[in-house]
Amino acid sequence: MNAIVKSPADLHPYARVVGQESPRRSPQDAIPCVIGRDLQLNPDVLGRYCFKEISARVEDLIIIAGVIAFADRAVARKLSISWLRHIDVTIPVLEPDFWRQPHITDELRNLLNLLTGDAWSLHFSIKSARLEVHGPRPLSLSSNEQPIVMPYSDGMDSFAMSRLLANENPDVPLLMVTAGSRLDADKERRENRLDGRRVRLAVPFQISQQRGVRLREPSYRTRALIYGVMGAVAAQLSGASRIMVSESGQGALGPWLVPVGNEALDIRMHPAYTSQLAHFLNMVLGIQIAYEHPRLWSTKGQTLRELADRGLAEDWHETRSCARDARHMSYLGTRLQCGVCAACLLRRMSIHSAGLDESLDDYMWKHLDAGGLDDAVIDPTRVATKGDRGHAVCGALAMAQLAELADPSQSAYVHAKAQELARIGGESVDLTQVRLAGLIRQHADEWNEFVERQGDSSYLAQFSGGMR
Template identity: 35%
Template sequence: MPKRCEDDESAIRVAVVESDVRSRPGWIKCRIDENLRFSAEPLASYFFAKWEPLVFDALLLAAAVEFCDRIKRRPSFQWSREIELRIPVHAPAVWKQRDVTESLHDALEFLTGDRWRVEFTERKNAITPPRQGLFNLPPAESLAIIPFSEGLDSRAVAGFMSRKFGDRLIRVRLGTKSDDRPSDSSGRRSPFAGVPYNVRRGEHRFVESSARSRGFKFALLSGLAAYMAKADRVFVPESGQGALGPSLVPVGQAYEDYRNHPAFTAKMSVFLKSLLGHDVRFEFPRLWFTKGETLLEYVSGSAQAADWKETRSCWQDNRYASVNEHRRQCGICAACMLRRLSVHAAGLSEAPETYIWEDLRAGSFEDGAAVGFKKIAAQRNYAIAGALHLDHLAGLRRSRIHAPALESNTRHLARSLQLPEQEVRTGIERMLTQHEKEWKDFMEFLGPDSFVSRWTERAYDHVA
């Protein structure tokens, strides 16, 4: 890595420190137990079998990476930042192995588009192991892991795959709602019951919202769960539009989004093998399907599947997604637009009050919002970007201009999945064809006078 300038606006230097340890001048201090706080019960749920300091250090790494990603805004005229992170671990010799550091940097840089240098030092004080208890874990034969959050794909895929795998499918809790935690009629606690740490800004401000490191957090926590449970498979529940769409149709000049992409999880498999000596395979059972198809399969198989309405797709926080102090989903960001498209494609409906933008059929952007919402102008660019992303993805298959990039993505994806290129090409074609059909149907439902239709009405004229 080239030497960085002291006044480089893209440079970030973060030192994770124990509470009684001082950091170097010029480095941002990230204190354990202050900025990175571990919760006793969720932490214990990761160590149901035995205490492994190496696994704790990996959890600390996930938390520290999130802190670094959020603490400094990306420069105005470039995407990439220079990030230097120092972190204390129990066994630095393990972390300093060449294959471990190289695979870690490879995964982080591919995911975030930043340049990373992570250095490991020896801890001054060993962590006290959490108390271990009785957790509900079936025998290890043929176990599989699935990340589980409050998202729609997560709820649906975990639901219909549990019909196939039963209690051999272990859910790793990655969301924030306590009522999303899987219940157990036996009364025993479940492993991996929650994210075992909180990342807090402390005296600093979290100013960067691109959140690319979220993919590292999800993949690492899922991989660690597979290691602790002696499982070798992690099912990624994301459907094709969410897994592949953000890299096929990037937003503006932003770096491609690989948070749920097989190319990134393949790199995480290499890192986990280097660190833990354990093979973890990330599988995408819904990669060639749309979210609408995934939702339809879920609701078709169970009378209890109406709980999909309790899920949340919007990533906006309460400051921007509340009406009269009641939290809603915004309804117009890319994630919300995909959700609404998918609900329509599955032949379902939601109450208008689910979203701030209650009416997408309104003639103007302003008229579509709920009465009482005051931050309409601030959301306009998000709304346009969300609609155009789905519209561009719908036109991608037939665009000669984008054909070379699509073919390049196909080859890259084939290598990551270790599948024949023709099989991958067929899968992408199938997903894009279905997405195009669903999007056309949705636009017809919204009608030509909808503000969404007016934003996208010329999209198909742009196909070369």
């Protein structure tokens, strides 16, 4: 029922990944994922979630998310053929009979196919040993209010959303699920001003690159599954029912509105994905949680402007938005953001739109008024690679193409997209279309004004001729 059937002529990547409790010999044609070696769990970190005892079902869910994330990273795409991969995964679980139920397996497989754009096949083996969770050490929340959970990337959107939530709901605890390794821009305010009402909970595992297994696939869309699952675990253990998605409209809807090349639609922050994720997790955990998108109809610039107007924007420059590997963006001992990928351009445009001090940010390609990357770089020894130029071109195109949807000639396309969103959100098509068109128009205004500020000779200008 759940096996992948491939014809001999099918050239799409295929891989079999087998989750194992020990480094015993795995099938010859399989990539092993050994728990404790390839998937390294941190009992101390997991113990921080222990508002109450972690059940076998929750433990299974964490292992499932980790093994799937490993498989997603380990199996490289062949973009010259297509985006699609066939991935066959076996996962050790404590409750195999539950996970083998067709409606459970099918729901998870459909969720993964939607998220990553691949064809997944799922199998479940018997896991013999439970995780040794240190604790439990129940978190002390200085409020009797029901907590809110939020996946927290340490980027600008999550930084802004957490401060707006604290301002609007001063007595409500916020549990922030984080990677645990990034700069903590909000530490001072959280620890000294919020009296324990903001708690960071790190993802309790990491994927290792030991044994020479190269994690070659950079798309890594299952990162959204990890944060979604751990958010639901935090909610289930703390009694929360609301999980906030902090992404502003461009980040949540932009990749869905203007997809890149032959990529499958990127809906990691889209209500289409979060609603299906909530349905799956509610079914598995026996709870009622909902993922909410409070900034869906706002641009990042509008969110930052609201933050500044409320006097809450201090330390915004300590956040990071860049999609590039920070290890490759260093100058004079300082790690920079690249400044030209789609995430950086959206950040820079939004900072400008919100009236924040742009000089507080440093970028490798800082001078956007230059005619090309070679003149925009601050490191005189840095020669732009093919990858650098690709990120810059794709970033500018992503911003420009989303802005172009404000043109009246695109109204039929926008209406069709509004219909899709309305079905998901349960709102009228007319209301959704007004909101979607307003978001696109606001983005276009912010982008065109930002490009004009760089001058007609800037390399950005060539990507925005249609709307200026």
